[in-house]
Amino acid sequence: MPVDDADAWLLATDPALRWQVERDLLGAPPQQWQATRRRIAQEGFGARLLALQGEDGMWAGGAYFPGGFFEDPANQDLPGQPWTATTWSLTALREWGMDPAPLRENGTVERLARHARWEYDDLPYWDGEVDCCINAMTLANGLWLGAEVGAIADWLLAHQLEDGGWNCDWVEGSQRSSFHSTINALGGLLALEEATGGTQAVRTARRRGEEYLLRRHLHRRLSTGESVGPFVDRFRYPFRWAYSVLRALDHLRRASALDGTAPDPRAGEAIGMVRAARQEDGTWLQGPVLPGAVWFAVDVPEAEPSPWLTLHARRVLDWWEA
Known part of the structure; x- marks a missing residue:
């Protein structure tokens, strides 16, 4: 309707x-x-999600996946992944803009330091692991909560690839950046600058990563000029780990505010995609939502007008047109 x-x-x-x-x-x-x-x-989403935190400080008993997820053979054939564990829950609360005071007061940082371990090699939670996207989220969440996450920031800088971006498949030997990994890494570095002012090394890395996307007009292969895939204009909320030009534009909007700079003209094609998706009633429709278990729905099903996407799209267009 x-x-x-x-x-x-x-x-x-x-x-x-x-x-x-x-x-x-x-x-x-x-x-x-x-x-x-x-x-x-x-009240609402934030209060509901806070109430689901366990005594150990975690959600669903796990760091990135629910506790015991890999021990149950039935989970190996599930589409997607669960979005209920600690990292996803903290990321949601932070991205919604909740004041972290309740989590600081209940000792979340300390409880996670004691009880939470990454599924990868049982590593300590606030030390991060080997995935760029996971480390970027943990960096941003840790800054928000007041955890010591400087080592994760250093790790992200050390794992920026020669082309300026990042790729979570670096552990498999990849030397070519991924749009998905890059937008997540950039989010972590921008959060670091917003929280602390950052350093010249952080600013340089963040701007190199943005240049990686802008040289490709946020959606094209540098080698052929072709679009990197249909995911670029499949707007959906929550964003999770997935890239889209809307998510990239929202990052550039925040970076522009921090740097005091105007929008880069090379983002114009992506802006055109956002405009083209606008419905006659001024809304944007939900795209194909990433599958996986959730605590509760925070947006509409596919093909319905999405309040979250409408907020993000209108905010991006206002920034561009100003």
Whole structure:
């Protein structure tokens, strides 16, 4: 069904989304959107997810996968992966903009240091592991919670590839970057700069990674000019690990605000894709959602108007057009 009033429709959502609509799309006064933001931990998605944290500080008893996931043979044939374990739950709360105070006060950092181990080689949680995307999320989550994650930042810098991007398959010998891995790594480095100011080395690495995407107009192969795949304009929320030009543009929007720079014209083709996906009623439709178990749904099924995608798309277009 078409949406009659897109602004009213966006405001009739969970506080995790609504405060961003108030601040970024409607220009509400700070006292209004800050009050809405404080409600994330008290009601709706944020409160529900907080209530699911275990006594050990984890969600679903595991770091990246639920506890015991690989011991059950039935799980090997599941489509996708579960999105319920600790890293995904923390990432959701952080990306929704929740104040981390409840998690800091309940000792989440310390409890995870004691109890959480990565599925890869049983490594300590706050030390990270060998996957660029996992380490980038853990870096951002750790900064948000006040954990010591400097070693993960150093690891990301050391594993940037010659072409400027990253690839989680570096452990298999890959020397060519991945759009998916690169956008995740960039998110971690940008979070580091936003939280601490960063260093020249961090800024250089982040801008090299952005240049990797911009030289390819956010969706093309450098060698042939062809699009890297149909995933680039399949917009879906939650983003999870997956790349799309909308997600890349949202990163560039945040980086532009941090650097005080105008949008790069090479992102224009990607902006055209976002505009083309806009429906007559001013909404964007949910694409094919990544399969896997979730605690609860936070957005609509495929082909329905998505409040989250509409927020992100409108925010990106406002930035570009300004």
